[in-house]
Amino acid sequence: xxxxxxxxxxxxxxxxxxxxxxxxxxxxxxxxxxxxxxxxxxxxxxxxxxxxxxxxxxxxxxxxxxxxxxxxxxxxxxxxxxxxxxxxxxxxxxxxxxxxxxxxxxxxxxxxxxxxxxxxxxxxxxxxxxxxxxxxxxxxxxxxxxxxxxxxxxxxxxxxxxxxxxxxxxxxxxxxxxxxxxxxxxxxxxxxxxxxxxxxxxxxxxxxxxxxxxxxxxxxxxxxxxxxxxxxxxxxxxxxxxxxxxxxxxxxxxxxxxxxxxxxxxxxxxxxxxxxxxxxxxxxxxxxxxxxxxxxxxxxxxxxxxxxxxxxxxxxxxxxxxxxxxxxxxxxxxxxxxxxxxxxxxxxxxxxxxxxxxxxxxxxxxxxxxxxxxxxxxxxxxxxxxxxxxxxxxxxxxxxxxxxxxxxxxxxxxxxxxxxxxxxxxxxxxxxxxxxxxxxxxxxxxxxxxxxxxxxxxxxxxxxxxxxxxxxxxxxxxxxxxxxxxxxxxxxxxxxxxxxxxxxxxxxxxxxxxxxxxxxxxxxxxxxxxxxxxxxxxxxxxx
Numbered sequence: 001x002x003x004x005x006x007x008x009x010x011x012x013x014x015x016x017x018x019x020x021x022x023x024x025x026x027x028x029x030x031x032x033x034x035x036x037x038x039x040x041x042x043x044x045x046x047x048x049x050x051x052x053x054x055x056x057x058x059x060x061x062x063x064x065x066x067x068x069x070x071x072x073x074x075x076x077x078x079x080x081x082x083x084x085x086x087x088x089x090x091x092x093x094x095x096x097x098x099x100x101x102x103x104x105x106x107x108x109x110x111x112x113x114x115x116x117x118x119x120x121x122x123x124x125x126x127x128x129x130x131x132x133x134x135x136x137x138x139x140x141x142x143x144x145x146x147x148x149x150x151x152x153x154x155x156x157x158x159x160x161x162x163x164x165x166x167x168x169x170x171x172x173x174x175x176x177x178x179x180x181x182x183x184x185x186x187x188x189x190x191x192x193x194x195x196x197x198x199x200x201x202x203x204x205x206x207x208x209x210x211x212x213x214x215x216x217x218x219x220x221x222x223x224x225x226x227x228x229x230x231x232x233x234x235x236x237x238x239x240x241x242x243x244x245x246x247x248x249x250x251x252x253x254x255x256x257x258x259x260x261x262x263x264x265x266x267x268x269x270x271x272x273x274x275x276x277x278x279x280x281x282x283x284x285x286x287x288x289x290x291x292x293x294x295x296x297x298x299x300x301x302x303x304x305x306x307x308x309x310x311x312x313x314x315x316x317x318x319x320x321x322x323x324x325x326x327x328x329x330x331x332x333x334x335x336x337x338x339x340x341x342x343x344x345x346x347x348x349x350x351x352x353x354x355x356x357x358x359x360x361x362x363x364x365x366x367x368x369x370x371x372x373x374x375x376x377x378x379x380x381x382x383x384x385x386x387x388x389x390x391x392x393x394x395x396x397x398x399x400x401x402x403x404x405x406x407x408x409x410x411x412x413x414x415x416x417x418x419x420x421x422x423x424x425x426x427x428x429x430x431x432x433x434x435x436x437x438x439x440x441x442x443x444x445x446x447x448x449x450x451x452x453x454x455x456x457x458x459x460x461x462x463x464x465x466x467x468x469x470x471x472x473x474x475x476x477x478x479x480x481x482x483x484x485x486x487x488x489x490x491x492x493x494x495x496x497x498x499x500x501x502x503x504x505x506x507x508x509x510x511x512x513x514x515x516x517x518x519x520x521x522x523x524x525x526x527x528x529x530x531x532x533x534x535x536x537x538x539x540x541x542x543x
Contacts (some may be wrong), residue, residue, distance in 0.1 A: 002521075003447065003483050005474070006034065006404065007393050008455075012014050012439065012514070014516070017066070018232065020308075020520055022070055023045065023070045023317045023471075024053075024067055024070070025041065025044045025045060025064050025065065025067075025070060025073055026064075026065065026067055026068075026070055027040055027041070027063055027064070027065050027073065028045065028063070028064045029061075029062065029064075030060075031060040031062065032060055032061060032062075032063075033060060033061070034056045034061060034077070034466075035056075035230060036065060037061055037077060038051075039443050041070070041073070042163055043113035045070055045114050047070070047089060047090070047377050048089055048090050048091070048166075048169065049090075049091050049092075049093065049201060049406065049538065050090055050091070050092045050093070050154050050166045050485075051093035052093075052150060052151075052152040052168070052378075052394060053103040054152075054231045055062045055082065055093060055094075055095060055150075056082075056093070057081075061077060063076065063077055065497045068393075069327075070187065074091070075329075076205075077184045077539060078093070079170030080095075080096060080250070081095070081096050081097075081292045082094070082095065082096055082240075083095070083096040084162035084513075084531045085128055085129060085155050085192060086215070087128050087164075087166070087214075088168045088216040088266065089164055089214065090128075090153040090164065090166045092128050092154045092166070092433070093186050094129065094149070094150075095149065095150070096318070096532075096534055098149060099265060099289070101148075101152070101170075102147040102148065102149060102264055102474045103147065103148055103151060104145060104146070104147055105146060105147075105148055105169055105170070105171055106143070106144070106145040106146075106147075106154045106231065107143075107144050107145075107153070107176065108141070108142065108143045108144075108174065108176075109125075109141070109142060109174050109175055109176035109177060109178060109268070110136070110139070110142075110175075110176075110177050110178070110396075111123045111136050111141075111143045111157060111159075111178050111180055112140060112177065112178070112179050112180070112346060112386075113179070113180060113181060113182065114179035114180055114181040115182060116255055117179075117182075118387070119135060119136075119138075119139050119140025119142060119203040120162075120180060121136055121137060121138045121139075121342045122157060122159070122208050123135065123136040123140070123142070123146050123157060123158070123159045123162075123180070123212065124156075124157070124158045124159065124208070124212035124213050124235075125142045125144050125155060125157050125207065126156055126158075126209075126213070127142075127144065127146035127148060127154070127155055128154045128155070128156050128166070129148060129149065129330070130146065130148075130153075131217075131235045131239075132144065132146040132147070132233070132235060133233060133235050133337065135205055135208065135234075135235045136363045138301060141269075145343075145420045147341060148356070151170060151171065151530075152168055152169070152170055152243045153168070153170075154166055154167070154169075154171045155167050155168075155169050155187075156213075157178055157180065158178065158212045158213045159180060159212045159359045160187045160211045160212050161182060161183060161185075161186055161187055162180040162181065162182055162183060163180065163181045163182075163183050164214055165178060165180060167261070168506065171400075174298050179383070183469060186372070186525075189211070190210070190211065190269075190284060191284055191300055192266065192267070192268045192269075192283075193207050193210070193211070193268065193311065195230075195282065195405060197280065197297075198266055198282060198412055199263070199284070200250075201226065201227060201249045201251075201264055201266070202228075202237075202251050202266070203227060203228050204215075205228065205234060205257050205462070206234050206236065206237060206251060207237065208226045208296050209234050209235050209237060209238070210235070210236075210237025210253070210268060211509070213235055213238045215237065215238055216238055216239075216240060216253055216254075217239050217240065217254070218239070218240040218241075218242070219232065219239055219240070219241055219242070220241075220242050220243065221241065221242065221243040221244070221245075222236070222241050222243075222244050222245070222250075222252070223245050223246075223247070224236065224244070224245070224246045224249070224250040225245065225246075225247045225248055226248050227249060227250065227251035227266070228448075230246075230253075231484075232252070232389065235240070236250070236252055237251055237268050238253050238255075238366060239252055239253055239291070239440055240252065240253050240254040240255070241254075241255055241256075241257065241259065242256060242257035243257050243259075243262075244257070244258070244259040244260070244265070244383050245259075245260050245261075246259070246260070246261040246262060246263075246264070246265055246277075247262050247512060248261075248262050248263050249261065249262075249263055249264035249265075249266065249270075250263070250265055250266060250267070251266045252267055252268070253267070253268050253269055253513070254267050254268070254269045254270050254271055255271040255272065255273060255274045255275060255283075256271070256272050256273060256440060257272075257274075258273055258274045258275075259271075259273075259274070259275045259276070260276050260277075261275075261278065261279075262277075262278050263278050263280070264277060264279055264280050264281075264282070265276065265277045265280070265281045265282065265497060267282065267283045267285075267518050269283075269285045270282050270283065270284075270285040270287065270301075270341055271283045271285075271286075271288075271289070272287065272288040272289050273285040273288075273289045273290075273332065274289055274290050275287070275290070275291045275292070275297075276291075276292040276293070276295065277291070277292070278293075278294045279287045279294050279295045279377050280293055280294075280295050280296050280297075280298065281293045281296075281297045281299075283298070283300065284299045284300050284301075284303075284448045285300065285301045285306075286299070286301045286302045286533075287299045287302075287303050287304075287315075288303075288305055288307045289308075290305050290308075291303075291306070291307045291308070291309075292309075292311070292312075293303070293306050293308075293309045293454060294309070294310045294324065295309060295310055295311050295312075296309050296310075296312045296313070296314070297309045297312075297313045297315075298314045298318070299310070299314065299315040300315075300316070301317075302316050302317040302318075303316070303317070303318050303319070303330075304316065304318075304320050305320045305321075306319070306320055306321050306322070306323070307322045307324075307328075308322065308324070309324045309325070309377045310322070310324075310325045310326075310458075311325055311326040311327065311395075312324050312326050312327040312328065312329070313327075313328045313329070314328075314330070314342075315329075315330050316330065316331045316332070316338070317330070317331060317332045317333075317334075318330040318332070318333045318334065318335060319334045319335055319510060320334075320336075320340065321335050321336045321337075321338065321434065322335075322336070322337045322339075323338045323339075323345075324338070324339045324340070325339070325340045326339060326340055326342070327331055327341060327343070327344070327421075328341055328342075328343045328344070328346045329343075329345075329346075330344075330345050330346075330347075331346050331347045331349055331505075332345070332347040332348050332349075332494075333345050333347075333348075333349050333353075334350045334351055335350075335351045335352075336351050336352045336353075336354070337349075337352070337353045337354070337359075338352075338354045339354075339355045339463075340355070340356045340379065341356050341357050341358070342355055342357055342358045342359070342360075342438070343355045343360070343361075343370075344360050344361075345358045345360065345361035345362065345366065346359075346361075346362055347362050347476045348362065348363040349361035349364055349365060349366050349368075349375075350365045350366055351366045351367075351368070352367050352368075352369070353366075353368045353369070353370065353373075354367055354368075354369045354370065355369075355370040356370070356371070357370060357371050357372065358361070358370055358371065358372040358373075358374070359372070359373045359374065359383070359385075360373075360374040360375070360376070361374075361375050361376075361381060362376050362377065363375070363376065363377045363378075364377065364379065364381050364383070364390070365378070365380050365381055366381045367382060367383065367384070367385045367420075368381075368382075368383035368384070368388070369383070369385065370384075371382075371385055371386050371387070372384045372385060372387045372388075372389075372390075373387070373388045373389070373391075373414075374387040374389050374390075374432065375390045375391075376390070376391045376426070377390070377391065377434060377464075378390050378393060378415060379399070379519075380391045381415065381416055381540075382414065382418040383414055383415075383418075383420075383459075384418075384440070385419070385420055386419055386420060386422055386438065387411070387413050387420070387422070388413045388415075388419065389415035390415065393414065393415055393416070393417055394410070394412060394413060394414055394415060394419050394443075395411075395414075396411075396412050396413075396542045396543060397409070397410070397412075397542070397543045398410040398412060398541065398542045398543070399413055399474055399541055399543075400410075400425075400492075400493075400537040400538055400540030400541070401538070401539055401542065402425070402432075402497060402536060402537060402539075402541075403516070403517075403536030403537050404425070404427065404435065404461070404475070404516045404517075404536065404537075405425030405426055405427045405433070405434065405435050406424060406427055406429070407425060407426050407427075408424065408435075408540075409423070409424055409425070410422065410423035410424075410540075411423075412441065412519040412542075414440075415441055416443050416444065416445075417444070418440060418441075418442055419440065419441055419442055419443075419454060420438075420439070420440050421437070421438065421439040421440060421457055422437075422438060423435075423436065423437045423439075423459070424436045424437075424459065427464075427466065430515075431463055431515045432443060432463060432465045433462060433464055433476050433512075433515060433516070434462055434464055434517070435459045435462070435475070436459065437457045437459030437460065437475075437477075438457065438458060439455055439456050439457025439458060439477075440455070440457075441453055441454060441455030441456070442455075443459055445456075448485070449484055449485050450482065450483070450484060451482070451483035451484070451485065451487075451491060451493070452481070452482055452483070453480075453481050453483060453493065454478070454479065454480050454481070455477075455478070455479045455481075456476075456477070456479075457477050457479075458474055458475075458476055458477075459474065459475045459476075460473055460474055460476060461473055461474075461475055461512075461516075462477075463509065464510055466509065469509070471504040472502055472503065472504035472529075473504070474500045474501070474502050475499055475500070475513075476499070476500040476501075476502075477497050477498070477499055477500075478497070478498045479495060479497040479498075479538055480495050480496060481493045481494055481495035481498070481538065481540075482495055482516070483542075484495065488541060490542065490543055491541070491542045492538040492539075492540070492541050492542075493538075493540045493541075493542065494537070494538060494540065495516045495537070495538065495540070496534045496535055496537060496538075497535070497537060497538050498533070498535055499533060499534050499535070499536055500533050501513065501517055501527070501530075501531065501532050501534075502529070502530070502531050503530040503531075505528045505530055513530055513532070517532055517536075518534075519534055519535075520532045520533060521533045521534055521535065522533045527528045534538050
């Protein structure tokens with residue numbers, strides 16, 4: 001057993017260097033060794049360099065760059081024969097050409113806490129090129145066999161809340177003891193990994209690798225049966241894919257392209273492009289593009305584009321369209337929420353909510369269309385529905401009498417400029433009929449006491465003394481009313497009503513329409529259809 005130290009021990013050099021940002025450098029060196037150049041780049045960027053010294057040319061190198069990105073500088077320094085792989089804070093120098101033959105190297109070891117020397121379980125150990133991985137057991141020990149392009153393998157060792165380490169392994173090496181140094185900054189658990197559905201489909205080993213490893217790599221394509229059983233292996237949670245195909249379920253760092261899943265797609269971080277799943281898409285950060293799912297799309301942060309799901313869509317800020325068979329939820333929406341049952345927006349809606357039953361938003365700056373519409377505040381726009389409830393806006397109960405039914409009850413809700421009306425009435429006396437209707441209206445204050453209003457409603461009339469009549473039997477009413485405020489919450493209203501009545505008499509009681517509207521302005525019978533118009537009245541008290 002032997003203790004392993006890092007490959008990097010650099011002397012302080014009097015170099016003409018000046019620190020910029022983590023990935024942009026200014027560097028001026030002449031006739032310097034590669035080791036000295038790597039040392040300078042470490043001081044500038046914080047990146048640590050690992051390499052097989054046999055690969056590094058002996059001739060000196062010249063470099064003069066001003067405010068250049070680190071990848072550009074490395075390409076200039078390494079030339080055409082060398083390349084590099086970035087793993088977290090480490091940059092590993094590798095041959096540019098892939099060798100025709102791969103060597104197999106096995107390594108064993110134990111990982112200890114540098115302060116307490118206690119064994120560390122669930123530490124990620126992986127070869128940096130092909131990302132072949134292993135994990136330490138309860139005794140802090142691991143065994144790893146990997147195919148490498150050189151006689152030297154670089155093995156990265158990572159654990160959440162510990163400083164990453166890279167060791168160099170050759171076929172002669174047998175056993176390593178590596179000390180990991182704890183870091184004070186505690187890493188927060190990725191929110192995607194806390195979801196029950198993700199935990200059910202993803203093995204704890206796969207999630208632990210994703211939590212431990214600090215690298216992020218982009219690959220052109222991957223195929224997955226289940227998380228861990230994929231071309232990206234157990235470190236799939238740290239890989240960003242351009243094309244991803246998940247037969248049952250997939251688990252990745254991010255998506256920037258196209259992803260198809262038979263059942264479930266899971267991205268720990270962001271996504272862009274097209275994501276389609278037979279059941280569910282989950283994205284832990286933002287998503288830009290199109291999401292399609294048979295059951296649900298879940299984007300934990302902002303979404304822009306088009307979400308379509310058989311049951312539900314969820315995102316924080318939505319810019320675009322949410323289309324769901326059951327439910328759409330968002331914190332803020334700039335666009336449209338369209339659902340078969342309900343839309344919920346806990347912040348500001350700047351756009352349209354359209355549902356088969358209920359819409360809700362905290363602040364309305366657009367339009368709601370549904371049976372029930374709810375908002376705490378209306379900055380602009382209006383709602384169309386049977387019930388529209390807004391804080392400090394119009395929602396009143398009205399008792400009234402008119403020329404057809406002497407006893408009526410209505411509920412009016414919405415805005416003063418545009419409100420909905422639900423009404424029902426009865427004439428138990430000579431008319432022997434009852435009615436029900438829907439419509440909308442608008443009212444405005446002429447002064448502190450006087451109110452003017454107009455309403456348009458469609459009413460169906462039915463007899464009390466016979467069976468329910470099918471077919472057309474509709475009374476379209478347009479009323480113009482003046483009102484006065486009696487108290488803060490009570491007002492009286494009254495005015496003329498213009499009636500347009502249509503009665504399809506086929507199979508119905510032909511004398512039914514004679515019970516009302518006898519002083520007609522217009523009366524016409526054509527076949528089995530009767531139409532007539534007249535002017536009536538209405539008087540009401542609102543509460």
